[in-house]
Amino acid sequence: MVSNNVGRASIHHVANRAGVSAATVSKVLRGVKTVKPANVEKVLAAVKELDYRIDPLASDLRRAKRRIIGVIIPELESEFFGRLTSRLETLAEAAGYSLAIATSQESEERELKLVERMHDWRVAGTILAPVRSERGLGATAMKKIGMTAVLVDRVVANDTFDTVTADNANASAQIARKLAEAGHKHVLLLGLNEVSKSLRTRISAFREEIEKSGAEMKVDLLLAEGPLDDLRQAFSNYLDETRPTAVFSLFQRGTLVVLSEFRRRAIQCPQDISVVGFDDAEWMQATYPAVTAVVQPIRQIAERAFERLLLRIETPQSFAVCQLQPCTFVERESLVDLKTAVLRPEQNRRRHNPPG
Amino acid sequence: MVSNNVGRASIHHVANRAGVSAATVSKVLRGVKTVKPANVEKVLAAVKELDYRIDPLASDLRRAKRRIIGVIIPELESEFFGRLTSRLETLAEAAGYSLAIATSQESEERELKLVERMHDWRVAGTILAPVRSERGLGATAMKKIGMTAVLVDRVVANDTFDTVTADNANASAQIARKLAEAGHKHVLLLGLNEVSKSLRTRISAFREEIEKSGAEMKVDLLLAEGPLDDLRQAFSNYLDETRPTAVFSLFQRGTLVVLSEFRRRAIQCPQDISVVGFDDAEWMQATYPAVTAVVQPIRQIAERAFERLLLRIETPQSFAVCQLQPCTFVERESLVDLKTAVLRPEQNRRRHNPPG
DNA sequence: CTGAAAGCGCTAACAG
DNA sequence: CTGTTAGCGCTTTCAG
Secondary structure (H helix, E strand, O other), X not given: OOOOOOOOOOHHHHHHHHOXXXXXXXXXXXXXXXXXXXXXXXXXXXXXXXOOOOOHHHHHHHHOOOOEEEEEEOOOOOHHHHHHHHHHHHHHHHOOOXXXXXXXXOOHHHHHHHHHHHHHOOOOEEEEOOOOOOOOHHHHHHHHHOOOEEEEOOOOOOOOOXXXXXXXXXXXXXXXXXXXXXXXXXXEEEEEOOOXXXXXXXXXXXXXXXXXXXXXXXXXXXXXXXXXXXXXXHHHHHHHHOOOOEEEEOOHHHHHHHHHHHHHOOOOOOOOOEEEEEOOOHHHHOOOOOOEEEEOOHHHHHXXXXXXXXXXXXXXXXXXXXXXXXXXXXXXXXXXXXXXXXXXXXXXXXXXXXXX | OOOOOOOOOOHHHXXXXXXXOHHHHHHHHOXXXXXXXXXXXXXXXXXXXXXXXXXXXXXXXXXXXXXXXXXXXXXXOOHHHHHHHHHHHHHHHHOOOXXXXXXXXXXXXXXXXXXXXXXXXXXXXXXXXXXOOOOOXXXXXXXXXXXXXXXXXXXXXXOOOEEEEEOHHHHHXXXXXXXXXXXXXXXXXXXXOOOOHHHHHHHHHHHHHHHHHXXXXXXXXXXXXXXXXXXXXXXXXXXXXXXXXXXXXXXXXXXXXXXXXXXXXXXXXXXXXXXXXXXXXXXXXXXXXOOEEEEXXXXXXXXXXXXXXXXXXXXXXXXXXXXXXOOEEEOOOOOOOOOOOOOOHHHHHOOOOOOO
């Protein structure tokens, strides 16, 4: 019998129609040159008439090589992973792969399940952005099963997988330097109280830079639990007692909280307090003031990660490399230089009240 | 020979190990009851020892039924589609399907390609969120090929596919009513000048509601081209000449522009001008004032769409239904009732200057 | 209850 | 250059 595949022509239909064997059809379709031109014609004609298209899964099955790359990310709701995935999609396609995208929903357990699913699917390789918890269960599992993979974002150097991530430390140090140079002597670091390597890196790098440079700066640290409102409350309490000259928000949503709290309290930004955010977002160019922020090199992360994965897929690599992609920095309006203190006209509506 | 599949046990390995046939292993694994308990034990033991897991793709191939559902969305960078996809993922999994996610990048051509790819993959069904252009090329192609699919967001009623989308008209009318009741007599509708059915629906529904209710209201309409800055410029020019009592931003990024332009001009919101936005975002609760907005029922859209798709996959439906999911409305701080005009303490810093 | 056989849609090896 | 044969890893009769 010839078909079971509801209403779709198989390679045999085409072979029949063209009066050749399935093998020949396969050759023509995969561009093998050793086919008589006349037959090529016939096959192509049959293909067109029957609207035939190779079933990539069946094809992969036979070739014992799936042209699928797994992508496991913590979530899809935030811009960051959306962009990352999007970029990966483009790269994968260009390299002849399809993506199997799945979200771990920040759950270790789910991450583990997804790793297994990718394995079941016999994906050629996997790109994993681990959940926040740093136990690296997914990576461990992948190692044990012998999957080929690259770790991305939120990862520490790992000697069994290549890792590529934003250079949090450097970016943070740069902000520290900028702030110090701009004459800020009292800065608040605002973050979330969750286990997250990158956040901790941002904090320690900032502090180290200040110490190292010998800059005179008081650095406060405020960490809150998950919900946005807790952070807002904590920040509000903090402001009741202290007035730094600048706030360095260590993550995207923190920046939001800072801005809104400023507005609620009629604190003028940047005249009263400057703000720098880690992680840029589209809305930051539309707030007033537009937010000066560290932008993570999402594109580069995707590209390096993919490149490395491909390399590993094609020729097994001996040892793992760890790539830190440099962040960039968008200067907008929310960070002011206390020394020059050039205020733009619109910002002069209220007098600048130097704190302290 | 027994394996080609690098380092993975196949069903035959398990069969050998357990001393039964592959058929029996298959039965055990799929829960067929007619297997002698002793054999079940043996198989399970072998499975565990060999770490065996079914290859779902090979399995699907044989069953001539792929447990994969295709999802084609315009992009992954925005919260909306991220959330939608995420929800779909959960639903699909619960129903025993995997998702094949792909983004059309707002390109008709790509959309078409992806439709074909989904077809090639022999997905059981497809959920398509069409690109902005309304020519419905993807849908047409799917119809022609005979794919089973559901259309989502940005779609008009379509007599060949089920469609589920937010009830833009109703939501917009409700906003119109609210604004009228709150005494707003001059409202600006702010949108993008792109072909987009939903945007147009929002506009016309607003106008119709005003006409129908006989409310006395001047309705301005301002549409700009793509880039955010063009919109900002257009809005700025508009404000140079006119001062409505409220702005209804027809899309998410518009709300951003409005807020920042207000701040730049020291226009107090909502005392001077109120704002309502179509499409909620997390940052809207953190701005000051927090933005009153229409929230799209993403979850419901995903659920209805998936439910419908499943129904169609399982038992072919005779005719297409079009489901409009009601939006909700978050009242926050950016919309003021001109009649009662109860201003909260913090908002009283500046006096309210009634325009006109 | 079980397993041999057939085969999903495709590709690879090799004899012609 | 081509077609036959032999599978990829699985499931499904169906005869025993």
